[in-house]
Amino acid sequence: xxxxxxxxxxxxxxxxxxxxxxxxxxxxxxxxxxxxxxxxxxxxxxxxxxxxxxxxxxxxxxxxxxxxxxxxxxxxxxxxxxxxxxxxxxxxxxxxxxxxxxxxxxxxxxxxxxxxxxxxxxxxxxxxxxxxxxxxxxxxxxxxxxxxxxxxxxxxxxxxxxxxxxxxxxxxxxxxxxxxxxxxxxxxxxxxxxxxxxxxxxxxxxxxxxxxxxxxxxxxxxxxxxxxxxxxxxxxxxxxxxxxxxxxxxxxxxxxxxxxxxxxxxxxxxxxxxxxxxxxxxxxxxxxxxxxxxxxxxxxxxxxxxxxxxxxxxxxx
Amino acid sequence: xxxxxxxxxxxxxxxxxxxxxxxxxxxxxxxxxxxxxxxxxxxxxxxxxxxxxxxxxxxxxxxxxxxxxxxxxxxxxxxxxxxxxxxxxxxxxxxxxxxxxxxxxxxxxxxxxxxxxxxxxxxxxxxxxxxxxxxxxxxxxxxxxxxxxxxxxxxxxxxxxxxxxxxxxxxxxxxxxxxxxxxxxxxxxxxxxxxxxxxxxxxxxxxxxxxxxxxxxxxxxxxxxxxxxxxxxxxxxxxxxxxxxxxxxxxxxxxxxxxxxxxxxxxxxxxxxxxxxxxxxxxxxxxxxxxxxxxxxxxxxxxxxxxxxxxxxxxxx
Numbered sequence: 001x002x003x004x005x006x007x008x009x010x011x012x013x014x015x016x017x018x019x020x021x022x023x024x025x026x027x028x029x030x031x032x033x034x035x036x037x038x039x040x041x042x043x044x045x046x047x048x049x050x051x052x053x054x055x056x057x058x059x060x061x062x063x064x065x066x067x068x069x070x071x072x073x074x075x076x077x078x079x080x081x082x083x084x085x086x087x088x089x090x091x092x093x094x095x096x097x098x099x100x101x102x103x104x105x106x107x108x109x110x111x112x113x114x115x116x117x118x119x120x121x122x123x124x125x126x127x128x129x130x131x132x133x134x135x136x137x138x139x140x141x142x143x144x145x146x147x148x149x150x151x152x153x154x155x156x157x158x159x160x161x162x163x164x165x166x167x168x169x170x171x172x173x174x175x176x177x178x179x180x181x182x183x184x185x186x187x188x189x190x191x192x193x194x195x196x197x198x199x200x201x202x203x204x205x206x207x208x209x210x211x212x213x214x215x216x217x218x219x220x221x222x223x224x225x226x227x228x229x230x231x232x233x234x235x236x237x238x239x240x241x242x243x244x245x246x247x248x249x250x251x252x253x254x255x256x257x258x259x260x261x262x263x264x265x266x267x268x269x270x271x272x273x274x275x276x277x278x279x280x281x282x283x284x285x286x287x288x289x290x291x292x293x294x295x296x297x298x299x300x301x302x303x304x305x306x307x308x309x310x311x312x313x314x315x316x317x
Numbered sequence: 318x319x320x321x322x323x324x325x326x327x328x329x330x331x332x333x334x335x336x337x338x339x340x341x342x343x344x345x346x347x348x349x350x351x352x353x354x355x356x357x358x359x360x361x362x363x364x365x366x367x368x369x370x371x372x373x374x375x376x377x378x379x380x381x382x383x384x385x386x387x388x389x390x391x392x393x394x395x396x397x398x399x400x401x402x403x404x405x406x407x408x409x410x411x412x413x414x415x416x417x418x419x420x421x422x423x424x425x426x427x428x429x430x431x432x433x434x435x436x437x438x439x440x441x442x443x444x445x446x447x448x449x450x451x452x453x454x455x456x457x458x459x460x461x462x463x464x465x466x467x468x469x470x471x472x473x474x475x476x477x478x479x480x481x482x483x484x485x486x487x488x489x490x491x492x493x494x495x496x497x498x499x500x501x502x503x504x505x506x507x508x509x510x511x512x513x514x515x516x517x518x519x520x521x522x523x524x525x526x527x528x529x530x531x532x533x534x535x536x537x538x539x540x541x542x543x544x545x546x547x548x549x550x551x552x553x554x555x556x557x558x559x560x561x562x563x564x565x566x567x568x569x570x571x572x573x574x575x576x577x578x579x580x581x582x583x584x585x586x587x588x589x590x591x592x593x594x595x596x597x598x599x600x601x602x603x604x605x606x607x608x609x610x611x612x613x614x615x616x617x618x619x620x621x622x623x624x625x626x627x628x629x630x631x632x633x634x
Contacts, residue, residue: 027540028465029391029524031360032457035352043348043436045452047405049443074346088364088450119360126366128445133405135362135452140349148345207346223344 020117050129061106077208079199080138144200149223167255191259230288337434367446378423394525396516397455461517466540484572508576523580547605
């Protein structure tokens with residue numbers, strides 16, 4: 001549906017080099033993909049809009065990488081292996097060739113890092129802000145992909161990496177927090193999808209954390225019809241997040257932009273999970289458990305006392 | 318990446334009823350799809366933007382159906398069978414529930430008509446015009462999907478249905494042409510993807526016609542490194558298109574919005590092609606042939622004389 005006159009040249013110059021097999025170098029209308037035999041396909045689509053999810057001043061290569069990575073993170077949250085993606089790009093007329101070049105360079109860099117290829121898409125003009133949409137396709141062991149609602153009472157709750165860095169990075173970007181290491185800002189600007197952890201047969205429920213640990217865990221609780229208890233002291237923090245101090249605890253637990261994996265697994269699977277994480281080079285930490293009860297997330301302090309989120313932050317129950 | 322607060326309710330109310338198996342009723346982040354064993358997957362993504370591809374006053378159900386159908390037409394142009402789709406929807410804050418209800422109703426209607434299901438997607442806000450993106454997934458016989466560049470000298474050129482109705486319908490919508498039958502306007506407003514014609518092993522090159530017969534045929538010529546000759550008298554026209562008269566010939570041949578299938582096939586396949594089209598209930602007409610020569614499309618009048626497109630329309634060579 002493109003109405004950008006030089007589309008053919010644009011695609012050939014910037015995007016054809018990104019195209020995988022089955023795309024005929026983007027010279028065709030469609031991509032042809034031979035799916036891996038005997039595997040399930042895992043699909044996800046996300047949109048990013050200028051002024052909502054990124055700023056007009058953000059570098060195009062970082063926008064492209066974020067667009068790809070937020071979708072890859074959803075695959076990671078299900079233990080899937082990515083294959084490729086389709087992207088639609090709506091930009092104002094007169095968007096410079098340099099913008100497209102930088103955007104494509106960002107995609108190229110992450111294609112190498114994550115072993116995925118461009119499968120197709122569309123470029124079109126818009127009278128409004130830049131609007132981007134990306135659909136990613138991956139594969140996983142058939143019939144074993146964990147759902148949100150698969151948790152059982154007694155399952156242990158695990159997270160990868162560290163929690164809260166992205167939300168604290170936003171505070172750094174806004175000048176509300178300082179971090180001389182640059183770690184937090186980097187975590188905010190560029191999600192790191194935790195691909196490589198095969199969850200099929202190990203996790204009963206899983207997802208990636210994008211809207212904050214507590215909110216995303218509440219989805220697993222609601223769909224599994226269980227409560228969750230997590231212990232603040234066990235939530236893994238990076239050194240800069242720890243240095244931010246207790247005033248930032250609410251931000252860390254609820255702030256979003258983590259792009260870590262959250263999963264529930266039976267205790268009998270703990271050793272296998274730990275071994276899989278070690279093989280993948282991904283830190284994995286048990287932070288609590290699913291228990292019988294009305295769906296809710298209970299956060300416990302070091303004394304086992306419940307912390308309650310109030311409008312003014314976390315306080316003792 | 319949604320930032321629309323009532324997203325969960327919105328999705329549950331309007332989009333969950335559209336979801337196919339493997340989506341867990343859209344309660345999960347990803348869709349799980351078991352691909353048809355031994356088949357190739359055929360993938361396509363297109364974007365539609367308010368103010369570019371549709372008007373703010375267009376009915377939401379028609380916008381939704383057009384979004385789905387332009388992508389289904391790309392599958393039809395390759396002889397593929399659709400499975401499902403992912404859609405991302407960026408709308409201004411405060412977009413009414415009625416808008417979403419109508420949009421979803423349009424999708425529901427076409428899901429029934431074309432036997433496809435919603436596999437997932439994303440809703441988000443935008444400070445600009447409505448931006449929509451849809452990725453469709455289908456399947457086809459492995460290794461046999463026609464490419465644009467597969468044509469051979471001597472192949473016959475065929476088209477489905479009738480040519481030019483969509484472009485003439487736009488002229489009707491703009492008050493430049495009258496059509497008491499309503500046929501032309503309807504063809505412009507609602508593409509009719511010609512699904513059901515299995516092209517694998519019959520066509521050497523194929524695509525759907527969306528940018529005008531001459532331009533789309535020029536793609537087949539360029540990628541096949543051949544010239545094409547088509548005879549104006551053989552191009553199938555609807556009665557209202559024929560009634561429009563010779564002044565509209567250029568519009569008919571170059572205007573776009575046909576959403577018919579264009580294909581090249583060896584003469585030895587003509588009988589099989591005709592039989593396949595009859596089984597599918599799709600009209601199929603031979604309009605010319607591919608010939609050796611520099612890539613270009615030659616349009617011949619009833620005397621075999623070449624018509625040349627000039628800025629003022631078509632004239633004799």
